[in-house]
Amino acid sequence: MKPHKLPFENRWSNGEHGWQWHCELERLGLMNVRAMFADHETRHPGKRAVIFDIPGGFVRDWLAFHDRRTARQQFLWRAIVIGLTLVTAVGTVLNLLRL
Template sequence: MTSHIAVPHRARSPRVPFENRWTSGHQAREWNCELDQLGVANVRAMLCEHEVHHRDDPVVIFEIPPGFIRDWLAFHDRQAARRQLIWRASVLSLGLVAASAAVLAAFR
């Protein structure tokens, strides 16, 4: 009897969530998962170390080329900027609602 482990749809997806011009879908998905496990801060530090000390090496981490890592970091930077923009817009909106309520309460 075989048991099936439920894998989230995101993990089964053959595509990475950013433009990939470096390798096939399966390899890109593996690289994406490896980088996700390391985290943005660690990957950024490893890429900086590579750029300073091993610029001529064709790979940075786990046989992943620097171009793929730069694209991965750019994607995560865009996502962080988007989250920050949404947060700021929501805080501004709530502030305007609160200020409007305060002004209306003052005139009553």
């Protein structure tokens, strides 16, 4: 079986163990993991594991990866909207100048 590569950098685990943790977090979902991590940080900051046997640092890296991906998607969306608005404005001005 080919080892999986995590889509983000972490210093907690690599290989199959890290991939299992990643899959478990993906299965739980971003909002659930974020709520569980916040609860862990406020109630049990000294405990090593946040969710099952997944360390807090790994969960933090996983959440940061998703935050960066969301920010990149928002940036691309805004760039596309601004570009289309600019094209529409230029087209409108050129159309007015031809009249």
